[in-house]
Amino acid sequence: MPDSSIPYSIRVSPRARYLRFRVTVDKGLEVVVPRGYDQRRIPALLSTNEMWVQTALQRVEQVRRLQSAQATETIPTTIKLPCIGREWYVETIASRSRTVTIDEPVAGRIVLRGRIDDAEKCEAALQRWVMRQAHDILIPWLGTVSREIGIPFTKTAIRKQKSRWGSCSRIGTISLNAKLLFIDPDLVRYILIHELCHIRELNHSPRFWKLVSAYYKPYKQAHARLTVAWRTMPRWVG
Ligand SMILES: [Zn+2]
Known part of the structure; x- marks a missing residue:
């Protein structure tokens, strides 16, 4: 035998x-x-x-x-968040672990560790990092703009949506898309103003646009730039 x-x-x-x-x-x-x-x-x-x-x-x-x-194709070597003008290097360390963890041992460096040959797990880890950044950056920012224009809100949530940058509910909850991290700061500001103005006017009436333009004049140009921004979103963001 x-x-x-x-x-x-x-x-x-x-x-x-x-x-x-x-x-x-x-x-x-x-x-x-x-x-x-x-x-x-x-x-x-x-x-x-x-x-x-x-x-x-x-x-x-x-x-x-x-x-x-797929993993080498999807794991970015650098991540840029234009909204705050910061950049991170992405490092990968293979280990026998079944999962992928992500951490930032020093400022400006992200480390993915574990099953780095598993594209899905790497993407999931990066997406967790994006959600954390979105909470840390966008929520305080909304607070600042809210105080600045004098329109308070009740609650906020960070989501990851496919086709909208933000939304405002009838009870005053503002949802922000984590993908806002990947666009220019003045466009983020426009979205924050837009959603806050919905607290006053829950529609897209002429009164709503008048209110918006009091705080952000070039909103029509902003719409055109936001349409382009969808197309430049890194694929791994999901
Ligand atoms: Zn709207």
Whole structure:
């Protein structure tokens, strides 16, 4: 009987009733055996099933290559937040962890650590960072503009929306899109003014626009620039 050289791990499962080969992206080839199984039988069974196992491993290898290609494509090397004129370098550190964590050990440097070949997990970590930044930057900013123009609001929320920069509810809750971080500060200011003016006028009537233009005159140009801004949004922001 030829000895198979395929590496595998063994998992004893109390629920398993017979030996099973399992091939996954995370673990490669895993041999699941019932309790008390005579593990000396594994090599022989492996060589009988070698064709199937090799095919499955090849498929998994393809997925891995694709994932790491996507990861290098999606993980930005730098992140710019034009709204505050700041920039961060993004570093990646691979580890055996199953998750991806993100932190900022020093100002201006973001570190992604863990399963950095997993594009989805990296994107999720970056998106968590964006949401935190949005809370820290946009909410105090709304407060400042609110005091400046003398229109108070009740509550705020940060969202990630596909087609609007912000919204204002009937009860005075202003929702701001985290993607505002990626646009020019004066456009952010326009959106904040626009939503605050909705507290007074919950519509887009001539009275509303008159109120807006009292605080931000070139709002028509702002609309044109905001349309362009959607298209320049980094893809990983989601
Ligand atoms: Zn509006």
